[in-house]
Amino acid sequence: MFNENRILKKNILSAQVDLSKFDFATEEEKRQQDVMSESTTFFRDGMRRLRKNPLAMGSIVVFIILVSVIFIAPMVVPYRYSEIISVEGVRDKSAKNLRPFEYSKMEKKYMEKGGKVFPHIFGTDEMSRDYFIRVVYGTRVSLGVGSFASIIVLIIGLIYGSVSGYAGGKTDLIMMRVVDIIYSLPDLLMIILLSVILGDVLGDKIQGSIFSKLGANMLSLFIVFGLLYWVSMARLVRGQILSIKSNDYVLASKAIGTPARKIIRIHILPNCLSVIIISIALQFPSAIFTESYLSFLGLGVQAPMPSLGSLANAARSGLASYPYKLFFPAVTIVLIVLAFNLLGDGLRDAFDPKLKK
Numbered sequence: 001m002f003n004e005n006r007i008l009k010k011n012i013l014s015a016q017v018d019l020s021k022f023d024f025a026t027e028e029e030k031r032q033q034d035v036m037s038e039s040t041t042f043f044r045d046g047m048r049r050l051r052k053n054p055l056a057m058g059s060i061v062v063f064i065i066l067v068s069v070i071f072i073a074p075m076v077v078p079y080r081y082s083e084i085i086s087v088e089g090v091r092d093k094s095a096k097n098l099r100p101f102e103y104s105k106m107e108k109k110y111m112e113k114g115g116k117v118f119p120h121i122f123g124t125d126e127m128s129r130d131y132f133i134r135v136v137y138g139t140r141v142s143l144g145v146g147s148f149a150s151i152i153v154l155i156i157g158l159i160y161g162s163v164s165g166y167a168g169g170k171t172d173l174i175m176m177r178v179v180d181i182i183y184s185l186p187d188l189l190m191i192i193l194l195s196v197i198l199g200d201v202l203g204d205k206i207q208g209s210i211f212s213k214l215g216a217n218m219l220s221l222f223i224v225f226g227l228l229y230w231v232s233m234a235r236l237v238r239g240q241i242l243s244i245k246s247n248d249y250v251l252a253s254k255a256i257g258t259p260a261r262k263i264i265r266i267h268i269l270p271n272c273l274s275v276i277i278i279s280i281a282l283q284f285p286s287a288i289f290t291e292s293y294l295s296f297l298g299l300g301v302q303a304p305m306p307s308l309g310s311l312a313n314a315a316r317s318g319l320a321s322y323p324y325k326l327f328f329p330a331v332t333i334v335l336i337v338l339a340f341n342l343l344g345d346g347l348r349d350a351f352d353p354k355l356k357k
Contacts, residue, residue: 046351056346059339066336070140078118079130081137082304087117095120095128097322122328125314135328138306142288142336145218149225149287150280156226157233158276162264164234165241176238183231187224187290194220195299217299221291229287233279240272274348281344285337292333308333 050056079085085095087106095104100123107117122132164175195217244250245268253263269276288308294300295309303310308329315325 046347050346050350053346053349055342056350059343059346062335062339063343066139066332066339067143070136070143073133073136077121077130077133077136079133081129081134081306083129085124085128085130088115092128095124096126097318098124099322100324123322123324125325126318131325131328134306134311135308135332138308138311138329139332139336141301141305141307142291142309142333145221145291146284146287146336146340148222149229149290150284152226153230153233153283154276154280155230157230157279158237158269160230161234161237162241162269165238166245166260166264166268168242168245172238176235179231179234182228185228187228188294190224190228191217191220191294191299194223217294218291218301221294221300225287229283233276233283236275236279237272240275241268244268244271273351277344277347277351281340281347284340288333288336 085092087110092104092106094106098120101119111117120130125131164172250267253267291300292309295307296313300309301307311329312326
C-alpha cells in the first residue's frame with residue numbers, strides 16, 4: 001500500500017523540489033488554511049453567526065408560523081371576521097360565547113342530520129362570530145401596522161440622520177432643531193386630532209376603497225408614524241455617524257475622492273448596524289403596542305375589522321365568564337413582541353462589525 005508520508009528521493013538530474021527539506025503540515029496549520037481560504041461576504045458571514053443563536057432562530061420560527069397562519073387560515077377556515085354564524089341560512093342565536101371547539105345547539109342538530117361543521121377553534125364572541133378568524137385578522141392588522149412603522153422609521157430616519165451627521169455644521173444644527181420640534185409633539189394628541197379631521201374630510205371619499213375597512217383612525221395612525229416616529233432613529237444614526245466619520249478609513253476615503261453617498265453606504269452605515277437593528281426591532285413592538293392601546297380606547301381600526309387591541313377591549317366586559325377571549329389576543333401580542341426583541345438582539349450580535357470575534 002502506498003504510504004503518503006513516505007518522501008520520495010530526488011533524482012540528481014530532476015528539476016523537482018527536494019521534498020526532504022520540507023515538513024508535513026500539522027493539523028492546526030491545515031485548519032488555519034481552511035479558515036484562511038474560506039470566501040464569504042458580509043451578509044453570509046452575519047447569517048452564519050445568526051444561525052448559531054438558538055433564541056434568534058426560535059424567534060424566526062415563531063414569526064414564520066404566525067405569518068403562515070394569518071395567510072393560510074382564511075383560505076382553510078370557512079368563516080369571515082364579520083360573518084355571523086348561521087346554519088342552513090338561518091342565523092344561529094345559540095352560537096354566542098361558545099368555548100373552544102364547542103358547537104351550538106343548531107350545529108349539533110345539523111351534524112346529527114349528517115352535515116359537516118368546521119370547528120370553532122377559539123370559540124365564538126358575543127355576536128356569534130368565529131373568534132379564531134377574528135384573532136387571525138387582528139394579527140394581520142397588528143403586523144401590518146408594525147411593518148409600516150418599521151419601514152417608515154428605516155427610510156426616513158436613516159436618510160435624515162445620515163445626511164445630518166455626515167454634513168455637520170449649520171446643516172446638522174438646523175436639521176436637529178427640526179427633529180427637536182417634531183419630538184416635542186404629543187403623538188396621542190396628534191392621532192386624535194387627525195382622526196377627527198380625516199373623519200370629516202375623507203369620510204365619504206374613502207367609502208368603497210381599501211381604506212374604508214381601516215377607517216380614518218388607522219389612516220391618522222399611519223400619518224403620525226410618518227411624521228413623528230422616525231426622529232429617534234435619526235438621532236441615533238446621527239450620533240453614531242458623528243463618532244465614526246472622523247476615523248482614519250473614512251478620512252482616507254475622502255482623500256481619494258470617494259463620493260459621500262458611497263462613504264456612508266460602505267464605511268459608515270455597516271458600523272451603525274447595531275443601532276439601526278435595535279431601533280427597528282424596538283419600533284416594531286412599539287407600533288403594535290400603540291395600535292393595540294388605541295384600539296383598546298376605541299381609536300383604532302373601524303368595526304367590524306378586528307385588531308388585537310380591540311379584541312382585548314371587547315373581552316374585558318366578560319373577563320370573569322370568558323377569560324380565554326383575553327388570553328388569545330394577549331398571548332399573540334406577547335409572542336410577536338418577544339420574537340422581534342429576541343430577533344433584534346440576534347441580528348445585532350450577528351451583523352455588528354464591532355462585535356465580531
